[in-house]
Amino acid sequence: MQSGSISRRKVDDLENVVRDVACTVCGCVCDDLIVTTAAGRIVRAEGACALAEPWFHAQGDQQPSVCCLNGEAANVDSAVGTAAAILSDASNPLIYGLSRSSTSGQRAAVALGDRLGAIVDTTASRCHAPSIMALQQVGESTCSLGEVRQRSDVVVYWGANPLRSHPRHLERYAGEPKGTCVPRGREDRHIVVVDPNVTETAAIADTHLQVAPGRDFELLWDLRARLAGLPADASATHGVPAETVDAFAERIRNARYGIVFFGLGLTRQQNGHRDVEALLQMVRDAHRHTRWSARRMRIPGDVAGADSVLCWQTGFPFSVDFSRGYPRYNPGEFSANELLERGDVDACLLLGCDGIGQFSDAAMARLETIPTIVFDDATVETSWVPDVRFTTAAYGIHLPGTAYRMDEVPIPLRPVLETEYPSDEEILQQIDARLTVRR
Ligand code: SF4
Numbered sequence: 026m027q028s029g030s031i032s033r034r035k036v037d038d039l040e041n042v043v044r045d046v047a048c049t050v051c052g053c054v055c056d057d058l059i060v061t062t063a064a065g066r067i068v069r070a071e072g073a074c075a076l077a078e079p080w081f082h083a084q085g086d087q088q089p090s091v092c093c094l095n096g097e098a099a100n101v102d103s104a105v106g107t108a109a110a111i112l113s114d115a116s117n118p119l120i121y122g123l124s125r126s127s128t129s130g131q132r133a134a135v136a137l138g139d140r141l142g143a144i145v146d147t148t149a150s151r152c153h154a155p156s157i158m159a160l161q162q163v164g165e166s167t168c169s170l171g172e173v174r175q176r177s178d179v180v181v182y183w184g185a186n187p188l189r190s191h192p193r194h195l196e197r198y199a200g201e202p203k204g205t206c207v208p209r210g211r212e213d214r215h216i217v218v219v220d221p222n223v224t225e226t227a228a229i230a231d232t233h234l235q236v237a238p239g240r241d242f243e244l245l246w247d248l249r250a251r252l253a254g255l256p257a258d259a260s261a262t263h264g265v266p267a268e269t270v271d272a273f274a275e276r277i278r279n280a281r282y283g284i285v286f287f288g289l290g291l292t293r294q295q296n297g298h299r300d301v302e303a304l305l306q307m308v309r310d311a312h313r314h315t316r317w318s319a320r321r322m323r324i325p326g327d328v329a330g331a332d333s334v335l336c337w338q339t340g341f342p343f344s345v346d347f348s349r350g351y352p353r354y355n356p357g358e359f360s361a362n363e364l365l366e367r368g369d370v371d372a373c374l375l376l377g378c379d380g381i382g383q384f385s386d387a388a389m390a391r392l393e394t395i396p397t398i399v400f401d402d403a404t405v406e407t408s409w410v411p412d413v414r415f416t417t418a419a420y421g422i423h424l425p426g427t428a429y430r431m432d433e434v435p436i437p438l439r440p441v442l443e444t445e446y447p448s449d450e451e452i453l454q455q456i457d458a459r460l461t462v463r464r
Pocket residue numbers: 048049050051052053054055072073074075076077191192193194
């Protein structure tokens with residue numbers, strides 16, 4: 026096992042304690058966990074929330090073969106050869122996922138896609154794709170979670186329920202922490218939730234704006250009018266009382282440092298990109314009065330890293346097509362779910378399976394009929410038998426690496442367990458070397 030800068034103390038002959046471990050289960054990437062291992066297992070994960078704890082404790086439960094062909098254990102050489110043949114024979118291969126990997130694996134996947142002339146898409150295309158499209162139109166008033174922690178006195182969660190999706194977000198960044206400008210922590214912060222439902226976070230918020238389902242755009246436009254000093258729109262159909270909207274606009278104006286975190290409740294509506302554009306424009310309007318930022322609540326642990334790697338390799342964050350020998354970007358046309366629904370791909374390499382739960386039934390049905398190559402760690406099983414399955418080491422459990430937190434701050438990942446499993450990068454590079462087709 027690597028030691029490097031790992032702060033480690035031998036408790037007894039059986040237990041090791043590793044401090045400052047980063048968790049990649051959600052986009053918070055909390056990097057303050059204390060993990061205790063014994064006999065090749067994680068026995069304690071202090072600081073892990075209810076989402077993370079089962080994942081840490083599941084490490085080592087299953088020990089599947091490194092490679093399987095049609096569900097049967099196989100050696101690495103034949104599995105790599107079969108995967109290379111599937112991808113070489115495909116006329117329109119798809120590489121999808123990437124958000125449970127790390128920078129090195131993501132880079133190897135993009136390189137493979139480039140050489141194959143494949144389409145490379147990430148889990149963002151079924152989550153925050155509308156936000157990314159909106160950011161490209163309007164721009165982004167951005168900040169780090171460190172700034173939020175130190176400065177924010179008004180925190181808005183719009184279409185997000187972090188107490189369920191990101192359980193430590195409030196504790197670490199936006200609710201409880203005491204900061205330079207908020208010395209009393211939670212007492213110095215006003216938390217607003219905008220959501221049609223009374224969620225767990227809405228229940229502990231100071232203000233809950235119960236917007237009518239699908240009417241966020243109308244509410245945002247009403248807010249923009251009030252921030253501009255225009256009169257209330259009496260015909261507004263967003264369902265929030267006029268005096269509540271006025272009070273919210275006043276709070277936005279009077280904040281010393283405000284932040285809006287927005288989630289899938291906003292982005293996954295029918296015209297989610299328009300809703301996010303309106304939110305980003307509202308934040309820009311708020312700058313006439315005070316300092317405000319907007320940030321996405323990213324779900325998977327390293328989806329922000331997948332965006333970053335694709336951007337620096339191709340110029341585009343997701344849905345990238347290499348079939349013409351250069352990268353082209355067109356969400357919808359080159360998005361995995363839609364490609365599968367249309368039957369436009371004839372082989373698929375999944376670098377992590379967590380995103381396929383968001384596929385439509387039609388896309389999933391198509392996926393199960395085409396040759397598939399799956400990469401994932403030992404804790405993940407698929408609902409179908411892929412043609413080739415590689416079980417790879419998990420970054421942040423077995424391997425060092427980098428995960429990009431939801432605010433795009435890179436966080437180093439520390440290994441806590443030894444493993445015989447290879448990295449996804451190693452296997453991807455071996456497949457790359459065995460391709461018989463290079464476009
Ligand atoms: S909040 Fe997210 S990153 Fe933090 S411990 Fe929980 S699952 Fe892990």
